[in-house]
Amino acid sequence: MNDYVIRTEHLTRYFGAKRVVYDLNLSVQHGSIFGFLGRNGSGKTTTLRIILGLLAPTWGSSRLLGYDSQELPPEVRARVGYLAEGHPVHGWMRVKDAQAYQSRFYPKWNRELFHTVLEFFRVDPKTRARHMSRGERAGLCLAMTLAPEPDLLILDDPAIGLDPVARRSLLESMVYATRQSDRTIIFSSHLLADIERMADHIAVLDYSVLRAQCSLETFRSCVQQFVLRFEDAPPKLPPIRGLIQCIPQAKTLRLTIVNVTRDTRATLQRLGAQAVDETPITLEDAFVSYMGGTLQAARPAEFAGQTQVVGGVQ
Amino acid sequence: MIAMFQRELRENVKWAVVICGVLLFFVVHEIREAGTNFLFDFPKHTVFIAPLAGLLMGVVQTLFETRPDNWGFVVHRPISRRKVFITKAAAGLLLLYAGLLIPCAFAWTWAARRGNLAMPFQARMMLPMFADVLNAGSYYFIAMLLVLRRAKWFGTRLLPLGLPLASSMMITFFIGEFWQALSLIVIVQAIGAIAACGIFEVNGENPPSFAPRLALGTAIYPGGIGVLMALIGISQSFASAGGRWQYYQVDRNGNPVRVTQTIQNGERGWSITDPAGNPLPQYAGVDLDDPANSNLFTRFSAHLIDQNDIPWPLTVEYAEMNYRSPTPGVVPMRSGAPRGTRLPFAAIYDVPQHLIDLYDPNSHAQIGTIGPAGFASQGSAPAQRFEGNPINLFLLGSTRAFAFDSQVYWLRLDQRRVQPIFTATPDDPVISASTVGTAANSDAIIATYHKLYLLQPDGTKMFSAALPFDPTQYHFDASLLSNGHLVLQALSTPGSASKDNHVLEYTSDGTVIRRTQLPRLIDARSPKKYETAMFGAMFPLAARPISPSWILDEVIDIRSDEFPHLFEGFMWASALLCALLCLLMSLRCGLGKTATIAWSVASFLLGPAGITVMLALNDWPAREACPACGRNRIVWRRQCSHCGSPEAPSAMDGREIFEPTDALPPDNGLLAAT
Numbered sequence: 001m002n003d004y005v006i007r008t009e010h011l012t013r014y015f016g017a018k019r020v021v022y023d024l025n026l027s028v029q030h031g032s033i034f035g036f037l038g039r040n041g042s043g044k045t046t047t048l049r050i051i052l053g054l055l056a057p058t059w060g061s062s063r064l065l066g067y068d069s070q071e072l073p074p075e076v077r078a079r080v081g082y083l084a085e086g087h088p089v090h091g092w093m094r095v096k097d098a099q100a101y102q103s104r105f106y107p108k109w110n111r112e113l114f115h116t117v118l119e120f121f122r123v124d125p126k127t128r129a130r131h132m133s134r135g136e137r138a139g140l141c142l143a144m145t146l147a148p149e150p151d152l153l154i155l156d157d158p159a160i161g162l163d164p165v166a167r168r169s170l171l172e173s174m175v176y177a178t179r180q181s182d183r184t185i186i187f188s189s190h191l192l193a194d195i196e197r198m199a200d201h202i203a204v205l206d207y208s209v210l211r212a213q214c215s216l217e218t219f220r221s222c223v224q225q226f227v228l229r230f231e232d233a234p235p236k237l238p239p240i241r242g243l244i245q246c247i248p249q250a251k252t253l254r255l256t257i258v259n260v261t262r263d264t265r266a267t268l269q270r271l272g273a274q275a276v277d278e279t280p281i282t283l284e285d286a287f288v289s290y291m292g293g294t295l296q297a298a299r300p301a302e303f304a305g306q307t308q309v310v311g312g313v314q
Numbered sequence: 315m316i317a318m319f320q321r322e323l324r325e326n327v328k329w330a331v332v333i334c335g336v337l338l339f340f341v342v343h344e345i346r347e348a349g350t351n352f353l354f355d356f357p358k359h360t361v362f363i364a365p366l367a368g369l370l371m372g373v374v375q376t377l378f379e380t381r382p383d384n385w386g387f388v389v390h391r392p393i394s395r396r397k398v399f400i401t402k403a404a405a406g407l408l409l410l411y412a413g414l415l416i417p418c419a420f421a422w423t424w425a426a427r428r429g430n431l432a433m434p435f436q437a438r439m440m441l442p443m444f445a446d447v448l449n450a451g452s453y454y455f456i457a458m459l460l461v462l463r464r465a466k467w468f469g470t471r472l473l474p475l476g477l478p479l480a481s482s483m484m485i486t487f488f489i490g491e492f493w494q495a496l497s498l499i500v501i502v503q504a505i506g507a508i509a510a511c512g513i514f515e516v517n518g519e520n521p522p523s524f525a526p527r528l529a530l531g532t533a534i535y536p537g538g539i540g541v542l543m544a545l546i547g548i549s550q551s552f553a554s555a556g557g558r559w560q561y562y563q564v565d566r567n568g569n570p571v572r573v574t575q576t577i578q579n580g581e582r583g584w585s586i587t588d589p590a591g592n593p594l595p596q597y598a599g600v601d602l603d604d605p606a607n608s609n610l611f612t613r614f615s616a617h618l619i620d621q622n623d624i625p626w627p628l629t630v631e632y633a634e635m636n637y638r639s640p641t642p643g644v645v646p647m648r649s650g651a652p653r654g655t656r657l658p659f660a661a662i663y664d665v666p667q668h669l670i671d672l673y674d675p676n677s678h679a680q681i682g683t684i685g686p687a688g689f690a691s692q693g694s695a696p697a698q699r700f701e702g703n704p705i706n707l708f709l710l711g712s713t714r715a716f717a718f719d720s721q722v723y724w725l726r727l728d729q730r731r732v733q734p735i736f737t738a739t740p741d742d743p744v745i746s747a748s749t750v751g752t753a754a755n756s757d758a759i760i761a762t763y764h765k766l767y768l769l770q771p772d773g774t775k776m777f778s779a780a781l782p783f784d785p786t787q788y789h790f791d792a793s794l795l796s797n798g799h800l801v802l803q804a805l806s807t808p809g810s811a812s813k814d815n816h817v818l819e820y821t822s823d824g825t826v827i828r829r830t831q832l833p834r835l836i837d838a839r840s841p842k843k844y845e846t847a848m849f850g851a852m853f854p855l856a857a858r859p860i861s862p863s864w865i866l867d868e869v870i871d872i873r874s875d876e877f878p879h880l881f882e883g884f885m886w887a888s889a890l891l892c893a894l895l896c897l898l899m900s901l902r903c904g905l906g907k908t909a910t911i912a913w914s915v916a917s918f919l920l921g922p923a924g925i926t927v928m929l930a931l932n933d934w935p936a937r938e939a940c941p942a943c944g945r946n947r948i949v950w951r952r953q954c955s956h957c958g959s960p961e962a963p964s965a966m967d968g969r970e971i972f973e974p975t976d977a978l979p980p981d982n983g984l985l986a987a988t
Contacts, residue, residue, distance in 0.1 A: 012961075014950055017936030023964050054386045054517065059952045078392035084383035092325060104317035105391045156383075204971075209964040212971035222971045241968035258969045290969065 003030045005152050005184045006051055011060035013046055020046045022208040024060070028186055028201075035199030036188035039291055042205040044188040045085055048156050052082055065152060078106060081150035085157045087141040091130030095123060098144055106148035116176065117143035120169040135166030142170060146177045153177070155187035159194055171197055192284040204290065212290075216283065223286035224260050228253040228273040240267055245289040256281070256289040315393060315401045322375070322405030329374050333367040333413030341417045345424055353425050353439040354640050360446035361486055364414055365478065368450035371410045372457025375402060376514075380461060385517050395515045402514075403455070403507060410454055414447040432673040433644050433662045438492075442638040445485050445495045452478035452499060455506030459533065462510065464518035470930035474509070474530070476537025477502055488627045492637040505529045520931055531927045538923030542852040550845055560835045562589065562815070563611040564793075568801050570817045570830050571597070571611075574837075589832050612801060614791035616713075616748035618761040621706050623786045625809035627869060634708040641665075641707040648711045649749075650727030661727050663710065668699035672730070682730075686723070689730040706746050714771075715758045717747035722760055724771050735773035736760055745785055750794045759792050759800075761785065768800060768824075777824030787812040798822045808864040836876050843880065846873045850884030856919035858885065885921075892925055893918035899925070903932050904948045904955055 006028040013021040021043040028034045038044045049055040051062050053069040062069040067076050089098065095118060103109040118125070121139025129137055138158065145153065155174075159167045171194060174185065189195055195202060195216075202219060204212040212219060223244075228234065234253045237246065242264065245256035253273075257264060268276050281289075340359040344352055379385040389395045418440070426435045456474050465471040481502040485495040512526020513519075521527055557577045564570050571594065574585045586597035600607060621633060629635040635642065645663040647670065659672040659681050670684040680692050687697035702718050704710065715735075716723040722736040722744055735758060738744045747760040750768070757776065760767040763785060768776040782802070783790075787810040791803040800820040806812040819828040849872045853861075863875035874881040896917035900910035913932075917924040937946040943957035953960050 012952075014936070016933075017938075017949060019949070023961075049382065049386065052386070052390060054382070054390070056516070056519075056522070058950050074392040074394060077390060080390075082386065082390045084386045084390075086381075086383045088381070088384040088387040090321065090325065090378075101317050101321055105393070206969075211969055214971050214973040218973055219971055244969055258971065 004028060005030050005065055006063070006186065008047075008051065008062040009060055011047065011050060011062055012058050013043075013050060013055065014058045019208050021050070021057075021205075024205075024210050026203055026210060026213065028184065030184055031182040032184055032201050033199050034184070034186040035195035035202040036186060036205070037190075037195060037202055037287070037291075038188070038205035039190070039207075041207075043208045044205055045156055047205065048154055048186070048188060052080065052154060078108075078148065079151040081145040081148060081153045083141055083145045083153075083155040083158050085160060087134070087137045087158075089129045089137060089141055089144070091128065093129050094127065095125040095140065098129065098140055099147075102144045102147070108149050110147050110149050113149070113177070114143045114147035117146055117173045120173045120176070121166065133166075134161045135163060135169070138162055138166060138170060139173070142173055146173070151183060153183060153185045153187075155185065157188050157190070159189055159191055167191070167194065174198060192287050195287075196283050206291070220281075220283050220286055223256065223258055223281060223290055225279050225281040225285075225289075226255045226257065226268060227275075227277045227279055228255065228268065228271060229275045229277075230273055235271060237271070238267065240264060245292060254279075256286075258290065315397055318393075318398065318401045319405050322402055323409065326371065326375055326406065326409050329371055330409035330413035333363075333370065333410070334416050337363055337367075337414060337417035338420065341421045341424075345421075352431060353421070353435075354442070354638075356421060357442040357446055357638065360414075360418070360443050361482070364446040364450035365453040365482060367414055368410060368453030368478075369457040371406050371413075372454040373461050375406045376458045376461040379514070380518070382517055396511060399511045399514045403458075403510075406454060407451055410450055411447065414450060418443050418447060429678050432660050432675060432678040433646075434664050434667070434671055436643045436666070438637065438643050439640075441492045445492065445499070445637070448496065448499045449478070449482060449485060449502075452481050452502040452506055455503060455510045456533065458510040459506065459513055459530075462513045462518045463530075465930065470534055470537075470926060473537030473541070473926065473930070474506075474533035476535075476540045477505065477533045479540065480536040486638065488630055490626065490630050490636045495637065505532050509533045520933065527931055531931055534927050534930050535920065535923055538926035539852070539854075541926075542922055543849075546845065546848045546852065549848065550841075558837060558840055560837050560840075562817075562832050562835075564614075564801055564803070564817055565611055566609070566795070568612070568795055568799060568817075568819045568828065570832060572835070573602075575602075589830060612793045612795065614793045614801075614803060616750040616759050616792040617709060617789070618746040618748060618759065618785075618792065619706065619789035619807075620745040620763075620785045622745075623807055623810070625807070627865070628808060631869075632708070633706075639708075641710075645704075645707050645710050647716075647725065647727065649714055650725035651714075652728065653754075655728045657727055663704065663707075665703065665707070668701070669696055670727070670732075684727070684730055684732060686732065686734070705744065709746075709748060713747070713749045714756070715747035715749055715760065717744050717760070719743040722747045722758065724758060724773070733771075733773070735769055735771070736767065738762055748792070750792050750800070752794075757794070761790065766790075766802070776822065777820070779820060779824040779826070782818055782826070782829075783812075783816065786810070795819075799827070808868050809862060840873070840876075842871075842873045843877055846877045847880050847884045850874070850881040851888040852922055853881075853885050853888075854919060854921040854923065855885060855889040888921055889918045892920075892922055896925055896928055899928065900932075903935055904951060905932065 004027045006026065008024050008026045011021055011024040011026070024047060036044050036048070046055065050057050051064055051069055053064070053072045056070060064072060065076055065079060067073065093101065099114055118139055121136055123132065123136045123139045127136070129140060132140065142158065158170055162170060177183065187198070199216060201215050202212065203210060230251050232251065234248055234251070240257065242258040242260065243255060244258055247254040337360070340363065341356070344356050344359070379388055389398050391398070421443070422440055425431050425439070456478050459474050460471060463471060481498055484498055489495045489498065508526055508529035512521035512523065512530065515521065521530065559575045561573055562570055563573050570589050572587045572589050572591065576583045582603060584600055584602050586600060587593050602610070624633050640646070643665050645665065647661040647663055650661050651657055660675050662671045662673065664671050672681040672684065673679065674681055682689055682691040683696045685696040685698045686700060690696040700718065702720070705717050705719065710716065714725045716725050716732060720738050720743060721734055723732040724735045726733055736744070742762045742764050745761050745763055747758060749756045750759045751757045756771070758769045758771065760769065761781060764781055765778050766781050767778045770776060783804045787807060788804045789807050791805065793801050795801060799822065802818045802820065804816040804818065806815060813834060815832040817830045817832065818826055821827055863878070866872040866874045893914045897910060897914045900913050905913065913928050917928060920927070935948040935950055938949050939945070940947040940954040940957060940959065941962055942954060942959035945956045947954040947956065
């Protein structure tokens with residue numbers, strides 16, 4: 001039990017009438033690199049803020065490093081690095097100002113790490129933060145977050161707005177930062193490539209509800225794709241549990257299904273297809289199908305009738 | 315913390331420079347225009363600039379934190395959020411006060427230098443400026459609150475501004491002593507700081523703990539009252555197309571008359587009757603706007619009042635007995651010579667020195683002093699100083715009678731001397747003295763506790779008579795008629811038990827030949843009746859015991875004394891209605907039993923503005939149909955308040971992928987199918 005750095009139970013947050021996070025039960029193990037996935041507005045940032053104690057939940061609880069998130073003592077906050085969305089930094093600061101400022105809060109300040117991260121991003125030390133490019137600013141923020149050598153690193157969409165080179169620098173920095181320690185990292189992102197490269201575990205938030213929490217391998221294995229070939233036009237589909245995507249072509253149906261069981265296979269066989277073939281699927285396709293299937297999954301009855309979805313968009 | 319303090323200083327010092335520059339500009343401007351009253355005139359700038367500076371500093375210092383990500387960056391550190399706020403506020407206040415005090419110090423230095431002011435410099439002259447500067451801190455905290463608090467701008471977001479505005483009004487117009495102003499400023503700043511800190515700690519949401527909620531409610535309440543008063547004022551401009559006023563005058567023959575003035579559709583009209591209301595034919599159709607009628611009534615230029623019986627806030631409002639007024643320290647003596655005489659110097663009574671100082675109006679150099687023994691030139695010691703303190707200093711500028719408890723002098727500043735004209739007995743000291751008569755022929759009228767004296771300027775007694783009414787209950791206005799008779803109006807002092815006013819006419823030997831009691835003016839057709847009713851509806855019941863009717867009448871012109879039943883009736887009905895509304899809204903908001911009772915009682919005592927506070931501090935709940943009982947439940951509550959069933963866990967749609975782990979809840983643990 002003590003191996004979890006983050007645990008939430010029934011975490012729920014409303015903004016007015018809008019439910020942003022609902023009944024979230026999340027656990028992040030010590031030493032893992034945890035990718036937090038979800039579409040825009042799915043509640044990732046809100047969840048991270050509640051975990052950090054920056055926002056109070058409407059109900060439910062959250063514990064960070066064994067402490068109630070709402071009552072984190074300063075010494076615990078010192079062990080948690082947080083890179084907020086948008087890479088906030090005081091605009092007038094140059095690199096040396098930022099280091100001088102930030103290092104005074106953290107006695108365990110790794111000057112070498114700070115400068116190494118800056119080198120990854122090729123940050124000009126003489127430029128003020130307000131005049132830096134997005135990549136440079138991200139680098140400065142990341143350096144400020146990593147240099148105190150926190151036990152837990154929480155990065156809220158760190159790659160937002162970055163070009164591929166800067167994104168690569170960011171990932172390399174994160175790899176560098178975790179290489180020598182068993183540091184836990186939790187980061188949110190839309191970018192599958194980043195997740196695939198970095199994370200060993202993921203959680204998927206789908207419009208305020210946690211839909212998946214597993215290893216990448218498990219996720220990949222749970223999302224399967226089938227191609228059904230018919231003599232004529234494909235028939236209307238019956239309700240299929242776990243169906244997240246259906247792409248009709250002339251005489252074929254390409255179905256993406258989560259959590260395929262014997263019943264699922266039997267249902268597919270009963271459709272009268274000439275052939276039912278299972279085809280390989282990449283993680284990115286699996287994720288896009290998974291997230292794109294939201295509308296469809298939310299209305300299974302309608303889908304069971306006639307609705308056909310291509311790429312998750314009706 | 316030091317790093318954060320230094321960062322705040324570094325980021326905001328430019329705004330302090332701006333504030334300093336603006337105020338310095340006005341200091342220099344005032345110095346160039348320098349009148350003798352420089353230090354008393356200058357607060358007319360600080361009273362506006364200091365609050366604006368406070369608002370500016372509060373806004374610029376918190377704008378960065380309005381974005382939740384930025385706020386997270388600022389507060390996610392190994393120090394508590396309260397310390398972050400305290401550090402921030404300490405730096406902000408330091409910059410704010412530095413920006414404001416540097417120009418004030420410059421003004422002080424300039425004014426204290428001999429020859430710059432045509433009056434003696436006293437440190438107390440800086441107090442109004444100092445109070446304004448300190449009060450800027452109240453605006454500073456409220457600005458932080460306005461920026462950080464996530465309320466609707468058209469809702470309650472701006473209302474906390476009412477607190478420092480009320481504070482400014484109090485310290486400018488109603489508070490007598492500097493320590494009282496300082497105490498109020500400290501209290502208001504503490505309220506603002508607690509509220510702003512509470513809001514900062516939760517990034518703009520309603521604070522959960524009691525102290526910040528109480529402070530926020532206290533900050534919002536005066537704004538709520540202000541808005542209601544403004545609404546009443548606006549409604550009046552729509553409600554009445556005219557007005558109607560009644561007052562008493564005394565005609566040139568000494569007859570009291572009742573004047574009723576009406577304005578209907580822009581047309582002014584007058585009707586003049588005797589005090590009982592009987593028409594007077596000689597005044598039929600009179601137009602008081604006609605310059606020919608400007609001398610229709612007697613002018614009462616002499617005022618006799620016991621300054622010890624003037625109640626607060628009239629001491630401040632009319633009697634200038636406050637720290638912002640020059641009179642407790644220096645009194646310009648503008649009527650020290652026969653009217654029309656041009657004095658080659660400015661005469662200032664120096665209260666602490668007990669001397670009249672004479673200054674050259676051009677060089678501002680002191681010429682000399684005048685004491686009871688006469689003139690002493692600059693550099694030579696005065697032979698004698700006045701004993702005790704002069705009374706009714708606020709009247710001194712308009713009279714030549716210079717009164718002390720035991721002695722009254724006649725000012726002859728054109729001759730650089732004063733002349734003793736009256737000596738009181740120890741058991742009947744002087745309470746007031748003034749000048750009656752024409753410019754060419756004026757006499758001294760003196761009131762002691764028991765007697766009234768009319769004296770010629772050389773001290774010759776014309777008559778003395780018993781003071782007709784108790785001076786602790788009445789004050790007096792006097793005038794001389796053309797036939798030499800003295801007319802005396804005895805007016806009940808606000809706050810005293812007496813309510814009736816009287817007019818007396820004395821012959822030149824002191825015999826009372828006419829005594830008229832003026833009936834109280836209660837005009838049932840006055841438009842003030844409706845305003846009084848509306849004001850009663852908004853007036854907090856809790857404030858009634860500490861708000862005498864005469865204060866409402868004198869200070870905010872509400873006739874609660876004239877229409878007591880109307881005022882009290884609306885006040886009680888409104889209190890009950892507010893309590894009922896608050897009860898219903900508390901139930902709607904799903905507040906607990908204790909909170910519901912507390913808010914209902916608070917609204918009963920605080921009136922409609924209390925409801926505003928309640929709405930500001932409690933989010934209006936969203937509702938949705940409960941799947942179990944079908945009735946609307948508050949979405950923020952985990953359990954339905956009707957059937958008690960917990961909110962249903964999110965519906966599973968078959969896509970869930972969870973690995974076996976002890977972290978998974980039993981109701982959400984769909985394991986991955988493989």
